[in-house]
Amino acid sequence: MSVMASFGNSPANLSGMIDPAIFEYLKAHGEEEILVGDKLHNITTALNRHISTCQGLLSHIHSTASSNFPSLLKNVEETGIQPEIEGVGELAQFSSQFPYYKYNHRWSRSIQNVVATILLTAWLGGMGSEARPGELGRLLTIEEVGEILKVPVNVKDRDTFHITIEEYLLALTDITDELSRLAMNSVTMGDVSLTLHISKFIKDLFAGFQLLNLKNDIVRKRVDAVKYHVKKVEDVIYDLALRNLLPATNA
Known part of the structure; x- marks a missing residue:
């Protein structure tokens, strides 16, 4: 009852x-x-379906040569991220009628996942990057993510739907996990340069995390876990060095 x-x-x-x-x-x-x-519940359930679709499409990067990323990412943007954007728009429009901190726990994880798919897609060379198609390493700011999703970010002066800094940081830790996996798989596909590129990015990102004064326990624990992603990639590179498989400038 x-x-x-x-x-x-x-x-x-x-x-x-x-x-x-x-x-x-x-x-x-x-x-x-x-x-x-x-x-x-209905809105977030639909959004989570779009997220699963997008994550499934992105998973193909682990079996796709980096030279073929542009065509793969085009499909990710059209059939994965665009529905996510629409779903977030519906969520923002409805939830902004009610107190943000009363209900935000219902969608925070979903928004984190959406942000992670956008960050990863952009890093791989998608999301309308001004860089050459397929050029790696572009890290979107939280403001750029907000512009893509057409929602405000880090709002402090009014009670409305927005993307928080915590959600952005947690999404960053998600993509380091995914990129560390890609670093290993790219070696299998003979793309050592991609592994080296990922290694530098994850190290730089972890160094950036160390500059932050993290108050949120969940964020701090997830950021601490990034060092294991760094080590995972370092182990791959060390093994390549032992086998004399690194380019001369990195050997």
Whole structure:
């Protein structure tokens, strides 16, 4: 039995010691929260389906030569990220009618995943990069991510949907995990230069993380885990060095 059902529908049965309007108020607002929760569930469920599609498309980078990334990323943007953008737009429009910090826990992980797919796609040379098609290493700022999703970021002066710095940082830790995996798979495909490029980026990113004064326990733990991604790639490069497979300038 739901909490609302346990109140019943007959406040007239209450004794004169309690104002029936109190429970009428609670009932009305409780039902509103249920309706809002159901709507948010439907929106985030649809968004998560788009995220899964996008992540599935991006997973092909592990079996695709970097020279073929441009065509792969074009498909990712059109059939993966564009639906994500639309889903985030619907979420932003609906959720901004209600207190942000009352409901943001319902979508924070989904937004983190969306941001991660955008960051990874851009790093691999997509998302309208001004660099040459297929050129690697572009790290989008949180503001650039907000522009792509058409939503505000790090809002402090009003109660509205936005992307938080925490969500952006957590997304960065997600892509270091994915890139460390790509570093190993690129060796299998004979693309040692990609592995070296990933190694430099992850090291630089981890060095940047060390400059931050992290208060959030979850973010701090996830950032600490990045050092293992760094080590994973370093181990790959060390093995390549032992086998004399590194380019002369990196040997």
